[in-house]
Amino acid sequence: MKHWKRGLCGLLAAVLMVPAGLAAPVSGEKGLSDLEGHWAQKEVEAAVASGWVDGYPDGSFKPEKSITRAEFTKMLLDAIHLTPDSELVAWMKVHAKMEDIWGNPTEYTPKLYDMSGHWLTSQGWLDAALYSGMVVPDDYNGKNFRPEKAIARYEIALMTDRALGLVYPASQPVEGELPFTDKEEILDWMKGYVNESVKAGVLKGYPDGSFQPNKTSTRAEAVVMIQRMLEEMEEGLNPDITVVARYQEGWKGESIVQEEETNKIQLQIVDNIIYASVKDLYDVEMEMMKKVGHINPDNRMGFQWWPVQQGIVVLNVTVYDYYNYGFQMGSTKYYWLGFDNEEVYCAPARALYGELMIPVCDLSHYDREPQDEWKGGWVPETNTLTLWMLYQSPRDWP
Known part of the structure; x- marks a missing residue:
């Protein structure tokens, strides 16, 4: 999408699939009456223990019963914590963007x-699905979801x-x-999605x-398919790493204004690469900017969340000018300074519970000191990751 490169480029209650008033969670300790010996017993019991799916009031799970679009949507959202009361979903709704007819x-x-x-609408699950990008109206004929299909x-x-x-x-x-053997039955626009899901081991x-x-x-x-998805998503979650936020002023970071440890940045390690939530990175940076008085009505930071493209645009605005950074899940590319400049990461950005995770350190080829563009410095002796929180005033621009 041209503009994407430029602008980055009630029936159900607590349980998943049983009408409210007729269902109650089944304790994992009691077990489910119709799962003994079932091929998916282990996965279902693990899901019940995790709390994102329940059995029926009679103690059964009905594993061979078909699942509807609405039921699967709720199950998926619950599994990845994008619930109607999620703070991240609320943030997505506020910052969600699309293209107008002029691009x-x-x-x-x-x-x-x-x-x-x-019920998916009345309980708030539909908004969570739409604004997180898990459901995109244009993917359905006439924008009709047919939830009970x-x-x-x-x-x-x-x-x-x-x-x-x-x-x-x-x-x-x-x-x-x-x-x-039946690849002809897969619609052309779906082939890439089928291919990626198979590569990820989900289907x-x-x-x-x-x-x-x-x-x-x-x-x-x-x-089972959601469990496989979670295994792929949650690899290397919450590693034992000390994160130091180093707030520096100047394009090249000559002046260190403040430095402190933080536990507010979600991390994971996948294939020897440390990933960090880009939203958390900017949240911590803004906190440090406020502490030293660098945020005021004429110098502010804004966000855009693009659910369809799964991307975030960060807008840094001053009285003199503005500069943007654009990130997209699944891509090695990111953009800066109005998206006229393209850079490449060492690995594609990831998704973790709806968060956009960017690579900040390649442990196979690390530098001890942090660099710009969220390239973290790594000290293996202490498992310490240092990240620049960089304030770029107009006089520092190249």
């Missing part, structure tokens, strides 16, 4: 025409890819042919070599 950023106003009165495997590929932040790679041409083909994209899924299958 300029405007308020994101997603709309599905058949959701009025549905049994969900198909290709749709699960689409939604789990979105949860994993894989929209960018899934939107690229697939190299070669998909390795399935798999069948023993006969088929993928069966239109086959509907059961409750047990849905749980």
Whole structure:
């Protein structure tokens, strides 16, 4: 999308799929009556213990019952903590952007025409799905979600890819042919999503070599696929790292104004690379800017969240000028200074519970001192990561 490169480029209650008033959570200690010996017993019991799915009041789980689009949506959102009361979802709603008819950023106003009165809407799950980008109206014919329709495997590929932040790679041409005997049944625009979900290990083909994209899924299958997605997403979560925020003034960071440890930046290590939440990075930077008096009405920072593209634009505005940074999940590229400048990370950005995670240190090729563009300094002897929180005043611009 041209502008994306430029602007970065009540029926259900506490339980997942049982009507309110008829269901109650089943204790994991008691077990579920119809899971003993089931192929998905381990995964379902783990999901119940984690709290993002429950059994029925009679103690059963009904693992072979089909699951609807609405039910799967709630299950997915609950599993990745994007619940209606989530602070991140509230932030996304405030900052969500889309293109207007002239290609300029405007308020994101997603709309599905058949959701009025549905429990997914009344309980707030629909807003969470739309503003987080887990559900995109244009993916559905006539923008009708048909929430009670049994969900198909290709749709699960689409939604789990979105949860994993894989929209960018899934939107690229697939190299070669998909390795399935029924690949002709997969719509062209879905091939990249199927390919990425298979690469991530979330969905798999069948023993006969088929993928069966239109086959509907059961409750047990849905749980297993979300568990696989979580395994991929949560790799290297919460590593034992000390984070030091070093606030510096000047383009080259000659003047260290403040330095302090912080536990406010979510980290994970994947393939020997440290990732950090880009939103947390800027939140900590803004806190430090406020402490030293560098934020005022004429010098401020703003955000844009693009749910469809899964990207964040950071706007730094002063009385003299402005400069932007743009990040996108699943991409190695990021943009700065109005998106005229393109840089490349050592690895693609990731998604973690809806957060955009950027690589800040390659432990295979690290520097001990931090650099600009969130390139962290690493001291292996103490497991310490130092990050620049850089204030760029107009006189420091190159």
